[in-house]
Amino acid sequence: MTKLQTRILRIINPVVAKLGKLWRQVKPFLDPILTKLSKLGHKVKDFLEAIFTKLYFQFRFLFNLGTYPIKRVPDGDTIVVVDKAGKSINVRFAWIDTPEIPHSKAEEKSRKLVYKSQFKWGYRAKERVEELIAEKGNKVFLKITDTDRYGRKVCEIRLRDGTFLQEVLVKEGLSQIYERYFKKCRSTAILVTAEKDAKRWRRGLWRDPKFVPAWEFRRLED
Template sequence: MFRLCLVFFLLTACRADEPSRALINGVVIKVKDGDSLVIRDDQNQEHQLRLAFIDAPEYSQPFASEARRNLDRWVYRKRVQVQVMDSDRYQRKVVVLYVGSTDINSEQIKAGFAWHYQYFARGKQSSADYDRYQSLEQQARLGKIGLWQESEPLPPWDYRKAHKGN
């Protein structure tokens, strides 16, 4: 009996460390860039959001404004459902965003306006979604869609590293 209680306690303690998978419903009130936005939830609270598992071009990179406009077309003033995956160092909720049943994060990749952010996706994203995001990026690359029209687009994480402190 002691062992059974110990196992139950350990399993419960491990689950407490898992990131929250809360769901939030609301309306998008601002699109900041190709992978961040603000919603107002049903309790009239505002939430700063960062789209999980993708990375869109930074403001001064090619296709940054197109990425923001594409996200805006999908979500601005629309009712959305947010699956919270984590939070970042800026206190934004890191989320998968849905309009109806459409995964908007993957739509940014499909349209060629974001990279699949493999570094953060590994181990956090389901293997099926990981493979789907990879496939969507590969299709956009091969089709030279969006930012993939550039001969060698610079990933935002490399751009940030090169411009750190500027």
């Protein structure tokens, strides 16, 4: 080491030491500010993503790109749409399972509390889907993820403003996530968060002690 380097180090070392000491003193006060800025950054990012998503789907809806008119809503997790050729397509909502509705007069008239509870929430889920779709122009965007054993197209469903229909139903306590088919789910985090929120605030079926999940109810009928 040359004499010049030694002199430089003698000057720099105390400065570095003082800066290190100053940083240790200031850091406890800066940490909360940096954390808030980080959170704000995430909020801004989420806000911009939400705006972009809405504009993207509004554009597609305006020019009829990938939209499907609704023909009917059989229940809370099934819709029938019409393609460009006028052919009906049965669509099953991906990754969720809504309460059942009665499939016979006997079921509808049943006095069993478990039946009454199931059908009450089944009808509410169906009505909510009809309401949401009607509000957004009776058309939806479909992202097909699979075909089930009944030949239905299993889809992620979005409304004209980009609203994720499955998320709304789960968050409002009108449906439950269907973990059995989560392996192919692209929106796991969104749906899990929505269900946690519904449970926490006891929305919809989560406040009903007589309710049993739809997949368990179907086994009762077998």
